[in-house]
Amino acid sequence: MTSLSATQASYPYQNEPSWSKSEKIVARAAFDAALKRELREVMREAKQKANGIKEPADVWELEHYLTERREDIDRKYDYRYSQLTHVFGRLLHEGKVSEEELLGLREDKLKLIRSFAKFLAEDTAA
Amino acid sequence: MTSLSATQASYPYQNEPSWSKSEKIVARAAFDAALKRELREVMREAKQKANGIKEPADVWELEHYLTERREDIDRKYDYRYSQLTHVFGRLLHEGKVSEEELLGLREDKLKLIRSFAKFLAEDTAA
Numbered sequence: 593m594t595s596l597s598a599t600q601a602s603y604p605y606q607n608e609p610s611w612s613k614s615e616k617i618v619a620r621a622a623f624d625a626a627l628k629r630e631l632r633e634v635m636r637e638a639k640q641k642a643n644g645i646k647e648p649a650d651v652w653e654l655e656h657y658l659t660e661r662r663e664d665i666d667r668k669y670d671y672r673y674s675q676l677t678h679v680f681g682r683l684l685h686e687g688k689v690s691e692e693e694l695l696g697l698r699e700d701k702l703k704l705i706r707s708f709a710k711f712l713a714e715d716t717a718a
Numbered sequence: 719m720t721s722l723s724a725t726q727a728s729y730p731y732q733n734e735p736s737w738s739k740s741e742k743i744v745a746r747a748a749f750d751a752a753l754k755r756e757l758r759e760v761m762r763e764a765k766q767k768a769n770g771i772k773e774p775a776d777v778w779e780l781e782h783y784l785t786e787r788r789e790d791i792d793r794k795y796d797y798r799y800s801q802l803t804h805v806f807g808r809l810l811h812e813g814k815v816s817e818e819e820l821l822g823l824r825e826d827k828l829k830l831i832r833s834f835a836k837f838l839a840e841d842t843a844a
Contacts, residue, residue, distance in 0.1 A: 631774040638777050642768030648757040655784035
């Protein structure tokens with residue numbers, strides 16, 4: 593993990609990196625952009641699935657899909673600084689956020705983000 | 719309630735009317751026709767709502783609508799002979815089944831069905 597600064601030492605979770613003001617701006621923008629893309633995808637997919645409805649089972653399939661997407665998005669988009677490196681790690685792994693969008697974050701965070709993305713990639717491959 | 723026949727007297731729920739073979743055929747057909755219409759309505763409504771999606775909130779509104787419709791339909795379409803006069807009473811009240819479709823049921827059942835429909839109408843009006 594990162595070396596502890598004076599601020600971090602007084603923080604209850606000592607392993608969590610602190611986020612500077614400019615990092616928070618980068619994080620918020622990347623987070624919002626990813627969420628927006630994800631929501632657009634659900635909107636597109638919902639329209640497509642609805643247009644393809646031929647029988648009642650297709651309706652409940654659509655409902656199930658929407659419930660799953662909502663729960664997944666709720667779980668995934670957790671904007672707490674204590675969670676954010678995991679959040680971005682997952683989004684990076686899923687291709688929902690790019691490394692470019694994270695430029696401006698300190699190297700300690702990028703390392704944590706990349707390492708969690710790598711962990712998920714290996715976990716998926718296993 | 720109805721007067722008890724010999725068969726009904728041995729039946730655990732003495733107030734329930736028994737259903738003859740021909741009544742069961744009428745009931746099944748009316749039940750299935752109403753369910754089919756209801757499901758068609760949900761399919762049509764789902765397509766319409768999906769086409770009208772403009773923002774993420776509309777997607778979750780569609781999900782919520784579908785969940786409610788599914789739960790409502792599950793609750794309403796209960797094909798147990800012990801429930802059937804209530805089921806048809808509700809469908810009659812909601813205009814989901816017509817009196818014509820129920821022709822062939824004995825008067826004791828039609829009375830129960832109409833009386834429950836009336837009760838719901840008064841309940842709604844109150």
